[in-house]
Amino acid sequence: MRMKIYVVDNGGQWTHREWRVLRDLDIDSHIIPNDTPLEKLHDADALVLSGGAPSIAYEKYKLGEQPRYLRELHIPILGICVGAQLIAEIFGGGSGPAKVPEYGKTEVWIDNSDDIFKGVPEKIIVWESHNDEIKSLGDLLLPLAHSQNCKYQAIMHKNKAIYGVQFHPEVEHTQYGEKIFMNFIEIARK
Numbered sequence: 001m002r003m004k005i006y007v008v009d010n011g012g013q014w015t016h017r018e019w020r021v022l023r024d025l026d027i028d029s030h031i032i033p034n035d036t037p038l039e040k041l042h043d044a045d046a047l048v049l050s051g052g053a054p055s056i057a058y059e060k061y062k063l064g065e066q067p068r069y070l071r072e073l074h075i076p077i078l079g080i081c082v083g084a085q086l087i088a089e090i091f092g093g094g095s096g097p098a099k100v101p102e103y104g105k106t107e108v109w110i111d112n113s114d115d116i117f118k119g120v121p122e123k124i125i126v127w128e129s130h131n132d133e134i135k136s137l138g139d140l141l142l143p144l145a146h147s148q149n150c151k152y153q154a155i156m157h158k159n160k161a162i163y164g165v166q167f168h169p170e171v172e173h174t175q176y177g178e179k180i181f182m183n184f185i186e187i188a189r190k
Contacts, residue, residue, distance in 0.1 A: 002028040003045045003188060008066060010034055010052025010082055013129075017170040018048050018080065021181050034064030038072060046076040046188035049083025051168060056085040056095040056132045076161035076188040078116075081130055084155065084164025091157060092138020100149040102128035102166075105173060108153045112144045116156065116163045116183050124175040126153075126167035133166060161187050 005027050007019045015031060022029035032040075034049075041047070047069060054062035063086055070077065070090045079087045085095035106128045110117050126147075134152035137143060145154035145165075155164045163184065169177035 002026065003185065004028040004030075004043055005046045005048060005185075005188065006041065006044045007031045007048045007050055008034050008036070008069070008083070010050045010054060010063065012050045012052040012081070014168055014170050015050040015052070018050055021170050021178060022048070025178070025181060025185060027185060034066055036065060038065060038068050041069070041073065044073075044075060046078070046184070047073070048184075049077065049079040049086065051081030051083065051129070054082055056082055056089065057097055060086075060089070070162065074160075076184065077163070078184045079162070079164040080168060080170070081166060082132070084166050085132055085134055087157070087162060087164040088134040088137060088141065088152070088155060091140040091162075093134060093141055094136040095132055095134050098131060098133040098150065101131045102133075102147065102149055104128060106147050106167065108145050108147045108167060110145045110154075112142065114144060114156055115187050116154070116180060117144065118183050120176045120179055125173070126169070126175070126177075127171045127173040128167050130166060134164070
């Protein structure tokens with residue numbers, strides 16, 4: 001039976017690319033609205049919280065049911081951009097406007113090559129598109145990567161298979177982006 005991973009749509013310009021990467025990796029993947037009731041996700045093996053237009057600082061209400069997904073589901077979750085910022089907020093950290101918003105190609109250093117960065121070099125070029133960023137981590141989160149202007153480019157939960165990346169692994173400009181998705185799929189298969 002094929003693994004099923006839902007992509008939760010936050011209105012981002014690359015939501016369909018996230019879906020396409022998963023589909024091309026032979027995953028049964030579907031895009032769902034971010035206000036989909038939790039009860040309708042019973043058959044999901046994992047979730048991807050897409051990047052999106054809402055500002056974590058001013059429009060958190062536009063993120064629908066995702067706080068419930070993070071708190072109540074016991075499946076692997078990968079948050080991208082605003083999805084990662086929401087992970088920080090839900091688990092005791094903080095997010096808000098970046099001192100230096102990042103757009104386009106950016107160098108990122110991997111500080112902890114946990115499962116999500118397995119087989120990825122210590123430094124990669126990624127594609128960024130964010131005004132907001134993760135500002136702090138609570139006791140339940142660990143930092144995984146940083147850039148010159150963003151201290152928390154990637155994070156993970158200490159006790160759950162929940163990961164967040166500030167950059168966009170779904171776009172071809174991000175080096176090893178497909179590998180990051182493959183690693184997430186492997187995490188979901190465990």
